[in-house]
Amino acid sequence: MDLDVSCPPHHGMMELDRSVFQKTLPVLAVRVPAIRTVEFKKAYEMKKYLVDLPNIRNVEPDPDNPGNRLVLLNKTEDALPSETRQYISDNGLGFTNFDIKLNYDYWSTSDILQSVLPSELVATGAPASFATTGHIAHLNLRDEYLPYKHLIGKIVLDKNKNLRTVVNKVNTIDDHDSEFRVFKMEVIAGEPDFNVVLNESDCSFVFDFSKVYWNSRLQAEHKRLIDMFQPGEVVVDGFAGVGPFAVPSAKKGCFVMGSDLNPESAAALQGNAERNKVTNRLRVACKDGRVFIREAVQ
Numbered sequence: 001m002d003l004d005v006s007c008p009p010h011h012g013m014m015e016l017d018r019s020v021f022q023k024t025l026p027v028l029a030v031r032v033p034a035i036r037t038v039e040f041k042k043a044y045e046m047k048k049y050l051v052d053l054p055n056i057r058n059v060e061p062d063p064d065n066p067g068n069r070l071v072l073l074n075k076t077e078d079a080l081p082s083e084t085r086q087y088i089s090d091n092g093l094g095f096t097n098f099d100i101k102l103n104y105d106y107w108s109t110s111d112i113l114q115s116v117l118p119s120e121l122v123a124t125g126a127p128a129s130f131a132t133t134g135h136i137a138h139l140n141l142r143d144e145y146l147p148y149k150h151l152i153g154k155i156v157l158d159k160n161k162n163l164r165t166v167v168n169k170v171n172t173i174d175d176h177d178s179e180f181r182v183f184k185m186e187v188i189a190g191e192p193d194f195n196v197v198l199n200e201s202d203c204s205f206v207f208d209f210s211k212v213y214w215n216s217r218l219q220a221e222h223k224r225l226i227d228m229f230q231p232g233e234v235v236v237d238g239f240a241g242v243g244p245f246a247v248p249s250a251k252k253g254c255f256v257m258g259s260d261l262n263p264e265s266a267a268a269l270q271g272n273a274e275r276n277k278v279t280n281r282l283r284v285a286c287k288d289g290r291v292f293i294r295e296a297v298q
Contacts, residue, residue, distance in 0.1 A: 109128045
């Protein structure tokens with residue numbers, strides 16, 4: 001008996017209706033005394049025939065007797081081998097039926113998106129990937145997904161309890177108007193709150209994500225370079241942003257000169273230096289990187 005846990009299709013949904021995501025899986029169960037449940041499940045004759053599905057328990061309370069448990073099986077009675085049926089006859093309290101009920105909470109972000117978006121859009125996969133910065137998820141949706149952006153945002157928010165805000169990029173940092181390497185964004189789900197608090201390299205950073213550049217995917221690169229620096233060395237960072245290199249380097253004992261042309265980034269860099277108590281080793285400026293580096297080496 002193959003249990004089909006696939007998400008039921010609702011292609012073309014525009015407004016999220018969580019109530020339609022329901023599925024019932026009827027299975028065979030064996031009544032077992034509660035005190036013998038573990039022993040019963042571990043028996044050689046039973047191991048292959050227990051329900052084994054992600055996030056689904058194979059033991060449930062017996063609604064007719066609180067002293068019993070229902071052990072859920074993945075076969076019909078006729079499909080069980082004779083030695084398993086004999087073990088159940090000797091150690092169980094008889095067969096019964098049980099309905100495994102699945103709802104919206106069971107399926108993943110990708111499962112739900114595959115279900116609700118038009119089938120031609122998800123033929124090669126759903127737009128379930130995103131980057132996170134603090135409590136913000138930021139997506140870069142292709143044009144064909146834009147009519148469904150709010151639906152996608154709600155699902156991403158539902159399925160990731162650490163998030164409070166979902167945004168979609170409106171442009172890229174390579175656009176001609178992105179002087180400070182920030183991208184325009186729109187909130188597609190959750191709170192319009194761009195003030196982020198996050199930890200990286202044993203430091204705390206606070207900044208307005210809509211006004212500065214931050215890339216969480218560079219964390220390993222940040223660490224690789226910081227690990228190369230030695231206490232007492234001088235580090236010059238002409239494109240310091242909010243401080244992912246400068247602040248941890250100063251905390252490590254380096255003497256750091258950090259600058260960013262974006263006034264918002266420079267202000268956040270100063271604030272993060274104060275927050276991490278490294279102002280005595282980190283000098284902050286707001287200048288063009290080329291000018292700053294020339295001045296730093298003079």
